[in-house]
Amino acid sequence: MILLRLISWQYVRKHLLRSLLTIAGIVLGVAVFVGMHTANQSVLTAFTNTVDRIAGATQLQITAGEAGFEEEILERVQGVPEVRVAVPVIEAVAMPETRAKGNLLILAVDMTGDRSLREYALEDGDDSFIEDPLVFLAQPDSIMITREFAAENGLKANDALTLRSMDGPKRFVVRGIMKSSGLTSAFGGNLAIMDVYAAQKVFGRGRRFDRIDLAVQEGLRPEEVGKRLEQLLGAGYQVESPSSRGKQFESLSSVYGMLANITSLFALFIGMFIIYNSFAIAVTQRRSEIGILRALGATRGQIQGLFLAESAVGGRWGRGWGY
Amino acid sequence: MIELTGVTKRFDGKKQVTALNMVNLRIDKGEMVSLVGPSGSGKSTLLNLIGGLDKPSTGEIALDGAVLSGLSDDALTKLRRDKIGFIFQFFNLLPTLSCLENVSLPLHLRGWKKAQIAERAHELLTLVGLGKRLEHLPEELSGGERQRVAIARALSVYPPILLADEPTGNLDSATGVEILGLIRDLHARLQTTVLIVTHDRSVAENCPRQIALKDGVVVQDRRV
Numbered sequence: 001m002i003l004l005r006l007i008s009w010q011y012v013r014k015h016l017l018r019s020l021l022t023i024a025g026i027v028l029g030v031a032v033f034v035g036m037h038t039a040n041q042s043v044l045t046a047f048t049n050t051v052d053r054i055a056g057a058t059q060l061q062i063t064a065g066e067a068g069f070e071e072e073i074l075e076r077v078q079g080v081p082e083v084r085v086a087v088p089v090i091e092a093v094a095m096p097e098t099r100a101k102g103n104l105l106i107l108a109v110d111m112t113g114d115r116s117l118r119e120y121a122l123e124d125g126d127d128s129f130i131e132d133p134l135v136f137l138a139q140p141d142s143i144m145i146t147r148e149f150a151a152e153n154g155l156k157a158n159d160a161l162t163l164r165s166m167d168g169p170k171r172f173v174v175r176g177i178m179k180s181s182g183l184t185s186a187f188g189g190n191l192a193i194m195d196v197y198a199a200q201k202v203f204g205r206g207r208r209f210d211r212i213d214l215a216v217q218e219g220l221r222p223e224e225v226g227k228r229l230e231q232l233l234g235a236g237y238q239v240e241s242p243s244s245r246g247k248q249f250e251s252l253s254s255v256y257g258m259l260a261n262i263t264s265l266f267a268l269f270i271g272m273f274i275i276y277n278s279f280a281i282a283v284t285q286r287r288s289e290i291g292i293l294r295a296l297g298a299t300r301g302q303i304q305g306l307f308l309a310e311s312a313v314g315g316r317w318g319r320g321w322g323y
Numbered sequence: 324m325i326e327l328t329g330v331t332k333r334f335d336g337k338k339q340v341t342a343l344n345m346v347n348l349r350i351d352k353g354e355m356v357s358l359v360g361p362s363g364s365g366k367s368t369l370l371n372l373i374g375g376l377d378k379p380s381t382g383e384i385a386l387d388g389a390v391l392s393g394l395s396d397d398a399l400t401k402l403r404r405d406k407i408g409f410i411f412q413f414f415n416l417l418p419t420l421s422c423l424e425n426v427s428l429p430l431h432l433r434g435w436k437k438a439q440i441a442e443r444a445h446e447l448l449t450l451v452g453l454g455k456r457l458e459h460l461p462e463e464l465s466g467g468e469r470q471r472v473a474i475a476r477a478l479s480v481y482p483p484i485l486l487a488d489e490p491t492g493n494l495d496s497a498t499g500v501e502i503l504g505l506i507r508d509l510h511a512r513l514q515t516t517v518l519i520v521t522h523d524r525s526v527a528e529n530c531p532r533q534i535a536l537k538d539g540v541v542v543q544d545r546r547v
């Protein structure tokens with residue numbers, strides 16, 4: 001549009017500072033909104049990721065209160081045709097007798113079957129993480145720690161590590177180190193993996209498990225399989241999805257989400273105000289220009305078009321920078 | 324032809340001002356008319372009403388038979404665009420545009436082709452003696468030169484009606500005479516209807532018809 005070139009561009013050239021301020025206003029408005037929104041999104045994503053990572057590909061979890069399960073229950077669950085894979089889990093929290101602070105969550109899993117549910121990124125390729133897999137499984141004191149935890153405490157393979165648990169101090173030997181990704185990043189590295197059968201022995205669980213994690217056959221709905229399992233197992237057993245187990249997380253994240261939305265709205269409001277103001281100022285300052293154009297025979301449409309085109313151009317610049 | 328019947332214009336402010344009071348006036352095509360009167364007598368107001376920039380409180384204004392109050396906003400703009408050239412009391416050039424661009428502007432607004440625009444703008448700037456200052460910005464020109472650009476702009480569309488509000492008011496008398504000569508020349512060549520507001524006696528006396536306003540009322544209307 002010739003008018004735009006003739007007037008607006010000249011105007012921008014002549015009033016570089018004012019134009020820059022107008023654009024800066026738009027930049028700020030968009031940036032505040034986009035920034036708030038992105039920040040909120042990433043915090044929410046982090047929350048959700050934590051829940052997801054611990055659960056892995058687990059679709060349902062079976063619990064039975066403090067006492068846990070007999071091994072026989074695991075076999076029954078594994079025998080249900082709708083269940084693709086079911087693995088036993090023992091969770092224990094222990095305090096390392098080391099320099100580093102913080103508790104260690106020990107996740108004891110079936111080392112042979114659990115890889116289909118959870119992703120452990122292992123150092124030095126998948127198979128060399130454990131000096132000798134047979135030794136790892138054969139020795140109940142074998143434990144796998146994260147690279148961060150190893151670095152923090154100056155641990156390397158085959159070093160001893162004493163952990164205080166509910167049943168007193170336990171001595172372990174580091175026989176594997178995990179890369180920090182997937183599951184391990186959920187706890188900032190304070191996670192250790194050991195064999196579930198070894199854990200039964202070390203933590204005095206007898207022949208019981210804390211939990212069964214399972215995935216259903218392709219194409220089936222977890223909720224329906226869950227109902228079926230509840231019927232099968234009878235009272236005293238809860239079959240739930242990992243996300244409903246992570247209720248605390250969820251309610252926390254929904255409260256946070258609401259708060260985040262309110263701040264986003266505020267930011268949007270401020271952003272709109274800044275943008276509106278920038279243009280209101282620009283239009284007021286150019287009222288005489290508009291008057292002259294009208295007197296020279298510019299229709300309302302032509303002038304509106306001019307300002308719309310201008311705001312479109314300014315807006316595009318501003319938005320580009322705001323991002 | 325310009326025809327005013329019973330035109331009154333009031334401004335509502337803290338105190339109501341009657342800028343024009345029951346003005347009846349008829350200006351025929353091709354006339355050259357001067358409009359004199361003390362400051363605040365309503366001269367600029369009259370020009371603005373005729374040019375359709377403002378609306379009368381009561382009464383009617385017709386241009387070539389078209390009653391302005393009966394027109395939509397867009398139709399009024401088109402009429403103004405096709406029939407009227409304005410020279411403002413203060414030059415009202417767009418400061419960011421060069422002389423050439425200022426003169427081209429009304430032609431752009433009428434959707435002319437680029438080549439035609441360039442040709443016409445050159446022609447008129449040459450006519451007002453600024454053929455060599457095409458690319459200059461208004462601030463780089465003297466007052467007289469600016470007024471000449473404003474005249475070239477007003478005439479760029481060959482308007483049938485030229486409304487000039489003190490075109491020589493901000494100029495020294497020699498330049499004023501020059502500008503007036505220019506307007507007379509164009510009036511003669513294009514049979515433009517000219518209405519000039521002026522404080523300058525000699526300018527007024529150079530027009531074949533002289534109208535005097537006082538307190539918003541026509542107090543004298545004579546032809547020589």
Ligand SMILES: Nc1ncnc2c1ncn2[C@@H]1O[C@H](COP(=O)(O)OP(=O)(O)OP(=O)(O)O)[C@@H](O)[C@H]1O
Pocket residue numbers: 334335336340341342360361362363364365366367368369412
């Ligand atoms: N927009 C307005 N609002 C209020 N009053 C106005 C407005 N425009 C003009 N007036 C008043 O109307 C009267 C006539 O004004 P106008 O500008 O027509 O005078 P003028 O004859 O052109 O004077 P000058 O020779 O000083 O230019 C003045 O009293 C003025 O104060």
Ligand SMILES: [Mg+2]
Pocket residue numbers: 366367368412488
């Ligand atoms: Mg005036």
